[in-house]
Amino acid sequence: MLGRFRYGYVAPAALLVAVLLYAPFVWTAYLSLTRYDGLEPPVWAGLANFAKLFDDAALLTSTRNTLIWVIGTMVLPVGLGLLVAVLSYDIRGGAWFRVPFMLPYALSGAGLAMVWSPVLSHDGIANVLLGVDTAFLQEAPANTFAMLAVWTWQQLGVNCLLFVVGLQSIPREPIEAARLDGASGWRLFRHVIWPLMRPLTAVVVGLALVSSLKTFDIVWVLTQGGPGRNSETLAVTMYKETFVASDYGYGSAVAVLLTVVTGLASYLYLRRQVTAT
Amino acid sequence: MHRSRVATLGVAALVLAACGGNGAGTPQKKTELTLYNDKGAWTKYFDEMGALSKQSIGLGMKPTGYTDSAQYQAFIKASFRTNVKPDLFTWQTGGMLAEIVKQKQVADTTAVWQEAIKAGDLSPDLAPYYTVGGKQYCVPMNVAYWGMFYNKKIFDKYDLKPPQTWDDLVKTAETLKKNGVKAFYHTSVLFSFVWFEQLMAGTDPDLYDRLSTGKAKYTDPGVVQVMERWKQLIDAGYFINPGDKTDPGDVLKTGKAAMVSFGTWFNTSMTTRSMKAGTDYDFFVIPNVNPALPKTSMIFESGPLCSLAKAADPDASMKYLKWWTTAQAQEKWATSRGDVSANPKVTISDPALGTVTKDAGGGKYRLVNRYFEATPPQILTAALDGFGKFVTEPGTYKEVLETIQKEADEYWSTHQ
Amino acid sequence: MIRRAVLVLLGLVWLGPTYLLLVNAARPASGYDPASAWIPSGDFALLENFGRAVEGANLGGSLASTALYSVVSPLLGVLIGALAGYVIVVLRLRHGFWWFLLIFGGTVFPSQMLLVPLFVGYSDAGLYDSRLGLILIYTAINVPLAAFVLRNFYSGIAFSIFEAARMDGASTFRVFWRIYLPMSLPALAAVFILEFTFIWNDLIFGLTLTQTEDVRPVMTAIAGLMTDVYAGTPVPVGLAAGLVVSLPTVVLFLATQRLFARGLSLGSVQ
Numbered sequence: 001m002l003g004r005f006r007y008g009y010v011a012p013a014a015l016l017v018a019v020l021l022y023a024p025f026v027w028t029a030y031l032s033l034t035r036y037d038g039l040e041p042p043v044w045a046g047l048a049n050f051a052k053l054f055d056d057a058a059l060l061t062s063t064r065n066t067l068i069w070v071i072g073t074m075v076l077p078v079g080l081g082l083l084v085a086v087l088s089y090d091i092r093g094g095a096w097f098r099v100p101f102m103l104p105y106a107l108s109g110a111g112l113a114m115v116w117s118p119v120l121s122h123d124g125i126a127n128v129l130l131g132v133d134t135a136f137l138q139e140a141p142a143n144t145f146a147m148l149a150v151w152t153w154q155q156l157g158v159n160c161l162l163f164v165v166g167l168q169s170i171p172r173e174p175i176e177a178a179r180l181d182g183a184s185g186w187r188l189f190r191h192v193i194w195p196l197m198r199p200l201t202a203v204v205v206g207l208a209l210v211s212s213l214k215t216f217d218i219v220w221v222l223t224q225g226g227p228g229r230n231s232e233t234l235a236v237t238m239y240k241e242t243f244v245a246s247d248y249g250y251g252s253a254v255a256v257l258l259t260v261v262t263g264l265a266s267y268l269y270l271r272r273q274v275t276a277t
Numbered sequence: 278m279h280r281s282r283v284a285t286l287g288v289a290a291l292v293l294a295a296c297g298g299n300g301a302g303t304p305q306k307k308t309e310l311t312l313y314n315d316k317g318a319w320t321k322y323f324d325e326m327g328a329l330s331k332q333s334i335g336l337g338m339k340p341t342g343y344t345d346s347a348q349y350q351a352f353i354k355a356s357f358r359t360n361v362k363p364d365l366f367t368w369q370t371g372g373m374l375a376e377i378v379k380q381k382q383v384a385d386t387t388a389v390w391q392e393a394i395k396a397g398d399l400s401p402d403l404a405p406y407y408t409v410g411g412k413q414y415c416v417p418m419n420v421a422y423w424g425m426f427y428n429k430k431i432f433d434k435y436d437l438k439p440p441q442t443w444d445d446l447v448k449t450a451e452t453l454k455k456n457g458v459k460a461f462y463h464t465s466v467l468f469s470f471v472w473f474e475q476l477m478a479g480t481d482p483d484l485y486d487r488l489s490t491g492k493a494k495y496t497d498p499g500v501v502q503v504m505e506r507w508k509q510l511i512d513a514g515y516f517i518n519p520g521d522k523t524d525p526g527d528v529l530k531t532g533k534a535a536m537v538s539f540g541t542w543f544n545t546s547m548t549t550r551s552m553k554a555g556t557d558y559d560f561f562v563i564p565n566v567n568p569a570l571p572k573t574s575m576i577f578e579s580g581p582l583c584s585l586a587k588a589a590d591p592d593a594s595m596k597y598l599k600w601w602t603t604a605q606a607q608e609k610w611a612t613s614r615g616d617v618s619a620n621p622k623v624t625i626s627d628p629a630l631g632t633v634t635k636d637a638g639g640g641k642y643r644l645v646n647r648y649f650e651a652t653p654p655q656i657l658t659a660a661l662d663g664f665g666k667f668v669t670e671p672g673t674y675k676e677v678l679e680t681i682q683k684e685a686d687e688y689w690s691t692h693q
Numbered sequence: 694m695i696r697r698a699v700l701v702l703l704g705l706v707w708l709g710p711t712y713l714l715l716v717n718a719a720r721p722a723s724g725y726d727p728a729s730a731w732i733p734s735g736d737f738a739l740l741e742n743f744g745r746a747v748e749g750a751n752l753g754g755s756l757a758s759t760a761l762y763s764v765v766s767p768l769l770g771v772l773i774g775a776l777a778g779y780v781i782v783v784l785r786l787r788h789g790f791w792w793f794l795l796i797f798g799g800t801v802f803p804s805q806m807l808l809v810p811l812f813v814g815y816s817d818a819g820l821y822d823s824r825l826g827l828i829l830i831y832t833a834i835n836v837p838l839a840a841f842v843l844r845n846f847y848s849g850i851a852f853s854i855f856e857a858a859r860m861d862g863a864s865t866f867r868v869f870w871r872i873y874l875p876m877s878l879p880a881l882a883a884v885f886i887l888e889f890t891f892i893w894n895d896l897i898f899g900l901t902l903t904q905t906e907d908v909r910p911v912m913t914a915i916a917g918l919m920t921d922v923y924a925g926t927p928v929p930v931g932l933a934a935g936l937v938v939s940l941p942t943v944v945l946f947l948a949t950q951r952l953f954a955r956g957l958s959l960g961s962v963q
Binding site: 005006007009010012013014016017018019020021022023024025027028038080084087088091094095096097098099100101102103104105106107108109110111113114115116117118119121123124125153156158161162164165168169170196199200202203206207210214216221235238239242243251252255258259262263266267270271 | 696697699700701703704705707708710711713714717727728730731773774776777779780781784786790792793794795796797798799800801802803804805806807809810811814829830832833834836837838840841842845846848849850865879880883886887890894896912915916919920928931932934935936938939940942943946947950951953954
Binding site for chain 3: 311313316317318319320321339341342343344345348351352355356358359360361468523524525526527530531533542543545546547548549550551552
C-alpha cells in the first residue's frame with residue numbers, strides 16, 4: 001500500500017537537487033573537455049585540461065593548502081565546537097555561555113575581513129599580543145593557519161550548536177544507568193555519551209569535510225590566494241582559472257577534480273558512519 | 278490533519294506571492310534603462326545620474342551593481358547567449374573590449390565620438406582606447422590619471438617638496454627613512470602591479486607597450502633592469518610591509534606610509550575620510566626614471582560604458598551614451614565622487630587634480646594604458662600573482678619574470 | 694566550576710574581535726586609526742555611519758525580499774529535507790542509502806561553478822530576476838543539509854514509537870507531521886538557523902540571478918561598500934553596515950536559545 005507513495009516523500013528533495021545542482025554541473029563537466037573563453041563557442045579538447053592538472057605546480061600548493069584546511073577544520077572549529085558543546089550542554093544557563101561563539105557566525109564574509117584587518121595587520125593587535133613582528137598573511141603555510149584561526153572564530157558556534165542538538169537527543173536512561181554504575185566525567189563521556197551522540201557527530205564531521213574541501217570565501221576576502229598563489233585552495237584555483245583568467249576549460253577541470261575528491265571523501269565517510277547508525 | 282493542510286496551503290501561498298519581479302518581454306520603447314556595472318559601491322552615484330537623465334532627456338536609468346569584477350565579466354559574456362540583455366554595461370578597454378567587439382556584440386559609437394569631439398566634450402586623445410578596427414565603441418564611463426598621493430603634514434614636517442626628478446623622489450624617500458617614516462605603500466593583493474607599470478613606463482614606455490602586445494618578453498634585459506630597480510627600492514626599506522591589510526586610505530591618513538600611488542579616483546577615499554586637499558594631503562605626478570624621455574609618462578585608466586548591438590531599444594541606449602558624454606552629465610558624475618572627468622569642459626574642484634586633467638588633455642604627458650587593461654587576462658592573472666610574490670620575496674624576481682613569460686608564451690601562441 | 698571557567702575564558706577570547714567590531718562600527722567615520730583600533734571613541738556614531746552606508750540606496754524592497762528568501766527557503770528546505778530523512782530512515786525506503794547519497798551529493802559541487810549555467814538556465818526558463826527563482830535555488834541548496842541532519846536525528850529515535858503510532862491507525866504522513874516533526878524541533882531549529890544565515894549573507898546567487906532593486910537581496914547592496922577600493926569607504930562605515938545587517942541573524946540566535954537548553958528536548962522520549 002505504501003510502496004509507491006514513499007517515493008513521493010523523497011521526490012521533492014531529489015528533484016530540486018537534481019535539477020538545480022546536478023544539471024548545472026553537467027555543463028561544467030562538459031566544459032572541462034573543451035577550450036572555452038566564455039565567448040567563442042567551446043572547442044573540443046579531449047583530456048588536455050586534465051593532462052595539464054598533472055603539470056601544474058600551483059595545483060600542488062592548492063592541494064596542500066586544501067589538506068591543511070580539511071585537517072585544521074576537524075581540529076579547530078569542529079574539535080573546539082565539541083568541547084564547548086560538551087562543557088555547556090547540561091549546566092544551568094549553558095545556552096548563554098554559548099552566545100559569544102554564536103555571534104561571529106552572523107557576520108558576512110566581507111565584514112569578516114574588515115573586522116580582522118587591524119588584528120592581522122603588520123603592526124596590528126595580534127603582533128602586539130604575541131610579541132612578534134610578522135605579517136600573518138604573507139608566508140606559506142603560516143597564512144593558511146592565520147586564516148584558519150579567523151575561520152575558527154566564525155564557524156565554531158554553528159558546529160557547537162549541532163553538537164548540542166546531538167547531545168540533547170540522547171536518551172536519559174542509559175546515562176542514568178551508567179551513573180548508577182559509578183561512571184562519571186571523562187569515562188561517562190567516552191563510553192556512554194560519545195557513542196550515543198554519534199548520529200549528529202557524523203553530520204558535523206560530514207558537513208565540515210565537504211565545506212573545508214571547498215574552502216573559498218575566507219581565502220578570497222583575505223588574500224585572494226596570494227601572495228604569489230601560496231595560499232590558494234583548490235576552489236580558489238578553480239575560480240581564478242575560470243573567471244579571472246577566462247580559461248573555463250581548465251577551471252572546469254579543476255572543478256571536476258575537486259568535485260570528485262569531495263564526492264569520494266564524503267561517500268567513504270558516510271558509508272562508514274551512516275550505514276552504521 | 279486539518280491544521281497541517283492549512284500550514285501546507287500557507288507555504289504554497291507564500292511561494293506564489295513570491296513570484297514577483299520583472300520577467301522577460303520588455304517593451305520596445307524604453308523610458309528607463311538598466312546599467313549593469315562592476316562598481317557596486319557606486320550605486321548611489323549611478324542613481325543620481327539616473328534621476329538627472331530622466332529630468333534632462335526623459336530617459337531614466339537604474340544601476341545593477343556587481344562587486345566582483347571577474348564574476349561580473351563572466352555574467353556579461355554569458356548574457357550574450359541569453360535573452361537577458363543589459364541596456365548599458367561597463368567594461369574594460371584593451372583586449373577585453375576587442376574581444377567582445379569581435380563577437381559583434383557591442384554597438385558602434387563612432388557617430389557619438391565624432392560629435393562629442395567636435396563639441397569639445399571628448400578629447401581626441403582618448404579615442405585610441407575606444408577604437409577597434411577603425412571604429413569607436415562605447416564611451417568613457419570614467420577616466421583616471423595615476424600619480425602619487427602624499428601626506429602633506431609629513432612632507433611639511435620634514436620640509437619636503439613634491440619631487441621634480443626621479444632622484445628627488447628617491448632622496449625624499451631617503452629623508453623619510455632617516456626619520457623613521459616609510460615612504461611608499463604597496464600591496465601583494467590585486468594592486469601588486471602598480472610599481473611595475475610605473476617603473477616600466479618611466480624607464481621605457483615603448484618597451485611597456487611592446488610587452489603588452491606580445492612583441493617583447495618579460496625576460497628581456499630592459500624588464501629585468503626594471504625589476505632590479507624595484508628590488509633596490511624595496512631593499513632600501515622605503516616600502517611598508519606588502520602584507521599589511523590596512524586600507525590604503527588609512528595608510529596615508531595615519532602616516533603609516535607618506536606616499537600612496539593610485540589613480541585619481543583614490544581622491545574619494547580622501548574625501549570620505551574628511552581629509553582636506555592641500556592641507557592634509559596632495560597629489561603629484563611621478564617623474565620619469567629616465568630623464569632623457571621627451572615627455573613624462575603617466576599611467577592612464579579609462580572604463581568604458583557600452584551598449585549592445587542587439588539591445589532591447591538601441592536608440593534609447595545610444596541616446597543615453599551620447600548624453601553621458603555631455604558637460605552637464607559629466608559635471609555631476611565627477612563632482613559627486615570628487616573625481617576627474619573625461620570631458621575637458623568639466624571644472625574639477627580639487628586644484629591639483631584639475632591641473633593634471635587639464636595638462637593631460639593638453640598633451641603634456643605621454644599617456645600609458647594601465648597594466649590592468651593593457652595586459653590580456655590570462656597573462657595578467659599570472660603577473661598579479663607573480664608581482665605579489667615578488668614584493669613578498671624580492672629575491673625571486675627572475676623566477677617571477679620567467680613564470681609570467683611562460684604564461685605569455687602560451688597566450689601569444691594562440692592569440693597573435 | 695572548571696567547566697564554567699574554561700567557557701568564560703574561551704568566550705572572552707571570542708568576544709575580542711566582536712568588541713573590535715562594535716567599537717569601530719560606532720567610531721566617527723573620520724576617526725579610525727588601525728594602530729589604536731581597540732581604544733573606544735567617546736562618540737557614538739553607529740547610526741550615522743550606517744546612514745552613510747545606505748544613503749541613497751533603496752533598501753526597503755530589498756530588505757523585504759531578503760526576509761522572504763531567508764524565511765521561506767529554509768522552511769521549505771527543512772520540511773522537504775525532513776520528509777526525505779523520514780522516508781529513508783523510518784519508512785525504510787528501499788536503497789535508502791543511495792537516495793540519501795543522491796540528495797547529499799548536492800553539496801559537493803563548488804557553488805561558483807553553478808553560477809553561469811544557472812544564469813543561462815534561469816533566463817531561458819523566465820526565472821531570472823524573479824523571487825521564485827531565488828527561493829528555488831536557495832531551497833535546493835538547503836535541502837541536502839536538512840536531509841542529512843534529520844536523517845541522522847531520526848535514526849537515533851526508537852522505531853517502537855513509529856510502530857505504536859501506526860498501531861493506533863495514524864497514516865505515515867500523520868506520524869511524520871504530528872510525532873516526528875515536533876520531536877525534532879531542536880534539530881529543525883539548528884538547521885533553520887544555519888540556512889537562514891547562509892541565505893541572509895549570500896552574495897553570489899543574489900548577484901547573478903537578479904537585477905531589479907526589489908528582487909535583489911540586501912547583501913548585494915552592502916558588500917561592495919566593504920570590498921571595493923574605488924568606493925573609498927571608511928572602515929567604520931563599512932563595519933556599521935556589516936553590523937546592522939547582521940542584526941536579524943543575531944536576534945534569531947537569541948530568540949532560539951531556549952530551544953537548545955537541556956530539558957526541553959523531546960528526543961529522549963523512549
